[in-house]
Amino acid sequence: MAIVTIERRVLEKNDEVAARNRETFRKNKVFAINVVSSPGSGKTSILERTLEYFNGSVPIAVVEGDVQTDLDAQRVAKFNVPAVQIVTNGGCHLEAKLVQDALANFDLRTIQLLIIENVGNLVCPSNYDLGEAMKVVVASTTEGDDKPLKYPSMFLNASVLLINKVDLLPYLSCDLNTLRGNALKINPRLLIFETSCTTKAGIAQWCEWLRTKLTG
Amino acid sequence: MAIVTIERRVLEKNDEVAARNRETFRKNKVFAINVVSSPGSGKTSILERTLEYFNGSVPIAVVEGDVQTDLDAQRVAKFNVPAVQIVTNGGCHLEAKLVQDALANFDLRTIQLLIIENVGNLVCPSNYDLGEAMKVVVASTTEGDDKPLKYPSMFLNASVLLINKVDLLPYLSCDLNTLRGNALKINPRLLIFETSCTTKAGIAQWCEWLRTKLTG
Numbered sequence: 001m002a003i004v005t006i007e008r009r010v011l012e013k014n015d016e017v018a019a020r021n022r023e024t025f026r027k028n029k030v031f032a033i034n035v036v037s038s039p040g041s042g043k044t045s046i047l048e049r050t051l052e053y054f055n056g057s058v059p060i061a062v063v064e065g066d067v068q069t070d071l072d073a074q075r076v077a078k079f080n081v082p083a084v085q086i087v088t089n090g091g092c093h094l095e096a097k098l099v100q101d102a103l104a105n106f107d108l109r110t111i112q113l114l115i116i117e118n119v120g121n122l123v124c125p126s127n128y129d130l131g132e133a134m135k136v137v138v139a140s141t142t143e144g145d146d147k148p149l150k151y152p153s154m155f156l157n158a159s160v161l162l163i164n165k166v167d168l169l170p171y172l173s174c175d176l177n178t179l180r181g182n183a184l185k186i187n188p189r190l191l192i193f194e195t196s197c198t199t200k201a202g203i204a205q206w207c208e209w210l211r212t213k214l215t216g
Numbered sequence: 217m218a219i220v221t222i223e224r225r226v227l228e229k230n231d232e233v234a235a236r237n238r239e240t241f242r243k244n245k246v247f248a249i250n251v252v253s254s255p256g257s258g259k260t261s262i263l264e265r266t267l268e269y270f271n272g273s274v275p276i277a278v279v280e281g282d283v284q285t286d287l288d289a290q291r292v293a294k295f296n297v298p299a300v301q302i303v304t305n306g307g308c309h310l311e312a313k314l315v316q317d318a319l320a321n322f323d324l325r326t327i328q329l330l331i332i333e334n335v336g337n338l339v340c341p342s343n344y345d346l347g348e349a350m351k352v353v354v355a356s357t358t359e360g361d362d363k364p365l366k367y368p369s370m371f372l373n374a375s376v377l378l379i380n381k382v383d384l385l386p387y388l389s390c391d392l393n394t395l396r397g398n399a400l401k402i403n404p405r406l407l408i409f410e411t412s413c414t415t416k417a418g419i420a421q422w423c424e425w426l427r428t429k430l431t432g
Contacts, residue, residue, distance in 0.1 A: 038254045038256060038359075039338045040359020040360050066366055067339060067368075068367070068368050069362075072366075092340050121337060121339050122254075122336065123283060124340065140358065142256060144256050150283060150284055150285050150287065151336070171383075171384055172384075173414075
């Protein structure tokens with residue numbers, strides 16, 4: 001019981017900081033998304049294709065969250081956007097305070113879109129509000145079509161689902177309609193895009209939808 | 217600091233129960249493995265191919281861990297082996313106590329190999345000893361070759377690495393030698409098998425190695 005109490009206190013404290021982050025985003029007209037997925041679903045590749053698509057036409061900043069290494073920030077840095085790497089050092093999710101600290105590195109008045117790439121983990125990040133406008137969950141076709149049923153919290157808390165690596169479907173037993181159906185069973189309001197970072201399928205649709213969200 | 221203290225206490229308590237599980241396995245001559253990976257790396261498919269390979273020649277029992285659903289236990293039940301599903305209900309890893317409770321469902325004197333399939337999570341399960349003889353980490357080629365560097369704790373704590381879905385390599389940018397090199401950089405003692413549950417490549421090698429571990 002003690003653990004539950006502590007956990008609740010941690011979440012309450014996190015929610016307070018998340019609310020402050022959200023207010024900071026509102027004031028500065030920054031649309032912030034929290035991108036979550038299993039390890040290796042293609043979050044960083046989606047980010048690369050997104051930065052490539054906008055090609056400087058929209059001011060974007062990136063917060064990278066990883067258990068170890070700054071490999072992802074290095075990949076993003078090639079696109080000449082402001083990027084901060086958070087290394088959680090074993091921690092299984094980002095928390096609002098870590099994002100708050102990262103924000104100090106940006107001039108938010110000049111940013112319209114903030115992309116926060118969370119730690120690769122389909123369980124823990126679902127409970128931690130970072131102050132984002134919405135969570136975007138990436139699910140790879142290679143993970144199979146049953147993941148929304150087995151990890152419902154993440155799909156329930158997300159607003160957008162990117163079904164990634166659709167180019168691999170011919171080689172997999174994953175059924176796209178089953179995957180879509182399972183996701184919508186958990187969360188009927190999910191907006192779904194089908195993407196491939198190899199063929200770039202769906203990237204324009206995803207980015208143009210993102211563009212409609214920008215108000216800065 | 218309070219959180220660290222609680223967390224340490226949780227781990228100490230877990231280690232005590234894990235030690236009791238280990239003693240139970242020793243007494244009953246059960247070889248127990250704790251199979252860990254990201255969601256969708258193919259843990260359950262590896263399990264299916266393993267059960268199929270042994271085809272009743274070795275008495276095997278299975279403990280399935282999932283955040284939600286008993287889909288995996290249903291898949292395993294088809295092979296007519298004793299199986300118990302643990303649903304963590306949001307919990308991000310199995311703990312020794314959950315496994316201890318599950319063991320009550322088996323007659324361990326008749327079991328030689330116990331396969332515990334952990335929750336799909338490449339971060340949290342690495343800290344929780346279940347009493348197993350060894351952790352087996354499954355990494356799918358589709359997740360990319362950088363995962364050992366980004367999630368080092370799991371690769372450091374595992375004894376065996378199954379590089380799964382090698383049949384998909386022609387369609388991926390994942391480099392097998394880089395993946396192997398990164399894994400061995402984190403843990404030079406890792407025993408590595410390359411597997412595919414579609415072509416069954418590497419399954420016989422993995423199972424025959426497993427067989428050498430059985431003493432019951």
